[in-house]
Amino acid sequence: MRAGYEAVVAYENKDATYNPRNTPVLLSQKDIQARLAVLAALQVYSRSLIEITKGANSPDLDAASKSVGSNLTSLGNDLPPSIENVLGIAAASTTTTTVTTVSGSTTTTTSSAATTAAPLLSPEVGNAISTGINALGQFLVDRTAEKELPGKIVEMDPHIQNLCKVLADDIQTLQHIEARDYDRILNLEKQFILEDELPGKNVNPQEHRAEIMKLPEIARQQREANDKLASLRDAIDKLAVTHHALAAEAQHNNPQTFKEKLAELADVGNNLGKFYSSLPAN
Amino acid sequence: MATPAQNLPATPAIPLTPEVRAAYQDLYDKIQAELDSTMDAAAIEALNKWQPEVDQVLTKDDEFKLSADTAILGALRKQMNYTNQGLKTLRDQIASIASHFAMAGDIIAAIDKVLTLVPCA
Numbered sequence: 001m002r003a004g005y006e007a008v009v010a011y012e013n014k015d016a017t018y019n020p021r022n023t024p025v026l027l028s029q030k031d032i033q034a035r036l037a038v039l040a041a042l043q044v045y046s047r048s049l050i051e052i053t054k055g056a057n058s059p060d061l062d063a064a065s066k067s068v069g070s071n072l073t074s075l076g077n078d079l080p081p082s083i084e085n086v087l088g089i090a091a092a093s094t095t096t097t098t099v100t101t102v103s104g105s106t107t108t109t110t111s112s113a114a115t116t117a118a119p120l121l122s123p124e125v126g127n128a129i130s131t132g133i134n135a136l137g138q139f140l141v142d143r144t145a146e147k148e149l150p151g152k153i154v155e156m157d158p159h160i161q162n163l164c165k166v167l168a169d170d171i172q173t174l175q176h177i178e179a180r181d182y183d184r185i186l187n188l189e190k191q192f193i194l195e196d197e198l199p200g201k202n203v204n205p206q207e208h209r210a211e212i213m214k215l216p217e218i219a220r221q222q223r224e225a226n227d228k229l230a231s232l233r234d235a236i237d238k239l240a241v242t243h244h245a246l247a248a249e250a251q252h253n254n255p256q257t258f259k260e261k262l263a264e265l266a267d268v269g270n271n272l273g274k275f276y277s278s279l280p281a282n
Numbered sequence: 283m284a285t286p287a288q289n290l291p292a293t294p295a296i297p298l299t300p301e302v303r304a305a306y307q308d309l310y311d312k313i314q315a316e317l318d319s320t321m322d323a324a325a326i327e328a329l330n331k332w333q334p335e336v337d338q339v340l341t342k343d344d345e346f347k348l349s350a351d352t353a354i355l356g357a358l359r360k361q362m363n364y365t366n367q368g369l370k371t372l373r374d375q376i377a378s379i380a381s382h383f384a385m386a387g388d389i390i391a392a393i394d395k396v397l398t399l400v401p402c403a
């Protein structure tokens with residue numbers, strides 16, 4: 001929508017450099033699909049844990065698990081740079097200096113007056129994300145036996161934490177960009193309306209009212225878009241926290257509390273499912 | 283977008299340090315607050331011209347974090363130079379027609395903060 005408003009500005013300013021074909025695209029369809037694939041895998045993963053614990057064998061879930069897992073394994077082997085590089089968001093947001101080195105779970109910051117680009121993503125971290133995606137994909141393809149589940153959950157926890165952090169930071173960045181896009185749309189709409197009121201414009205009153213009435217609708221869309229991304233980020237954050245608690249519980253050999261934690265994880269996984277059902281069919 | 287000025291100083295750290303980013307964000311918010319609260323066409327026109335350039339600094343910083351693309355790194359540096367030159371113009375413009383801006387002092391202070399952190403030639 002913003003692109004349309006910017007086109008009007010370009011034409012009003014007789015900006016000869018404007019070319020609609022050069023309209024920037026923040027995320028390609030491939031980038032979006034990569035993110036959705038990881039989110040879908042996390043949701044199926046949480047459902048699978050419950051099914052395995054129940055000893056239930058749901059053919060539908062088994063098929064979904066294998067399908068999502070296979071898809072993910074191929075992503076892990078050929079990870080889209082956009083997914084790998086979003087770790088840079090974490091590096092930037094957790095340091096107050098310009099140089100950050102991340103190795104495994106350790107982040108080292110160095111004060112520096114460097115004027116070159118900070119190394120956003122070390123090869124180790126890139127490998128950790130690829131490994132995490134592969135591990136999740138492999139878990140979904142292979143599944144596991146109930147008695148092996150606690151150990152598997154502990155093993156999976158660092159991978160889940162890594163993936164959730166990457167996705168949550170990525171979504172937060174997209175949230176900021178989207179909010180500013182809507183600000184711009186509202187600001188330009190307001191300017192167009194006021195310009196139409198200038199003497200000599202002779203704008204059709206009905207058309208003028210229609211333009212004014214667009215403002216609250218745009219503001220509503222802005223809130224809705226923000227809420228949707230905020231909910232998704234919240235669900236991912238909760239998934240990470242809940243999984244970590246589950247992994248801790250898995251080492252205590254208390255079947256009752258383990259099942260309670262599993263149920264909590266299932267609830268959080270369902271929230272991810274709500275995000276999918278809110279997406280357009282295409 | 284117009285061609286960025288080329289005669290500008292030291293290259294800033296990319297991605298932006300938290301302090302520099304916060305200064306641009308604060309300026310963006312101050313301009314947005316003025317835009318939300320005014321019906322003055324001249325003020326809106328002036329602010330609508332430069333707020334997107336501040337937005338571009340923040341957006342390109344976000345994009346660089348998403349993609350770590352060196353092309354975006356260069357684009358962000360040029361954008362900051364261009365934006366900061368424009369902010370000088372906007373500051374003079376606001377000062378000359380301050381009566382059109384309810385928050386003239388706040389916006390000028392936010393501009394000065396950015397220009398202090400990322401000075402222009």
